Amino acid sequence: xxxxxxxxxxxxxxxxxxxxxxxxxxxxxxxxxxxxxxxxxxxxxxxxxxxxxxxxxxxxxxxxxxxxxxxxxxxxxxxxxxxxxxxxxxxxxxxxxxxxxxxxxxxxxxxxxxxxxxxxxxxxxxxxxxxxxxxxxxxxxxxxxxxxxxxxxxxxxxxxxxxxxxxxxxxxxxxxxxxxxxxxxxxxxxxxxxxxxxxxxxxxx
Numbered sequence: 001x002x003x004x005x006x007x008x009x010x011x012x013x014x015x016x017x018x019x020x021x022x023x024x025x026x027x028x029x030x031x032x033x034x035x036x037x038x039x040x041x042x043x044x045x046x047x048x049x050x051x052x053x054x055x056x057x058x059x060x061x062x063x064x065x066x067x068x069x070x071x072x073x074x075x076x077x078x079x080x081x082x083x084x085x086x087x088x089x090x091x092x093x094x095x096x097x098x099x100x101x102x103x104x105x106x107x108x109x110x111x112x113x114x115x116x117x118x119x120x121x122x123x124x125x126x127x128x129x130x131x132x133x134x135x136x137x138x139x140x141x142x143x144x145x146x147x148x149x150x151x152x153x154x155x156x157x158x159x160x161x162x163x164x165x166x167x168x169x170x171x172x173x174x175x176x177x178x179x180x181x182x183x184x185x186x187x188x189x190x191x192x193x194x195x196x197x198x199x200x201x202x203x204x205x
Contacts, residue, residue, distance in 0.1 A: 081123075085116060
């Protein structure tokens with residue numbers, strides 16, 4: 001199995017790059033974002049590789065980091081997500097943004113991927129929610145709150161405060177982050193009005 005390739009960029013195709021490794025040209029399929037980040041033909045590049053072996057073909061997928069390759073594998077553990085969809089997701093969201101979106105149950109962010117509808121986005125978020133926090137840089141308190149909101153277990157003042165901030169024009173993830181910070185300051189049992197006031201201070205920082 002090929003795990004990494006280091007060589008010179010030979011040429012680009014619509015969804016692949018030809019990487020010249022000691023005179024052998026490897027066709028490596030990549031997400032659009034990865035292709036855009038690679039250097040010009042003739043320059044050196046290193047790609048982490050995922051090798052697919054089928055009866056009728058061997059296909060190489062390339063990534064700029066091992067973490068991105070790991071997400072490619074994780075995404076395909078979700079029902080209905082194959083290599084093409086996994087590449088499309090990684091072409092839309094960098095690994096850190098994808099991890100944050102899943103940790104925060106932000107289905108809308110995942111659904112921005114071309115070809116990924118609301119149902120597939122929901123499956124990705126639901127089935128990978130326990131794995132995403134390990135990759136995300138989101139405050140664990142916010143991850144916990146996102147889980148509570150998703151499972152309808154969050155206290156009423158918290159959900160009301162988030163709803164109030166959303167009505168003021170803030171995005172759901174942004175509002176949830178602000179109220180998570182407010183809850184940490186105010187402690188358990190805080191009233192809605194206090195959470196909104198503290199949440200707005202968090203947003204103003």
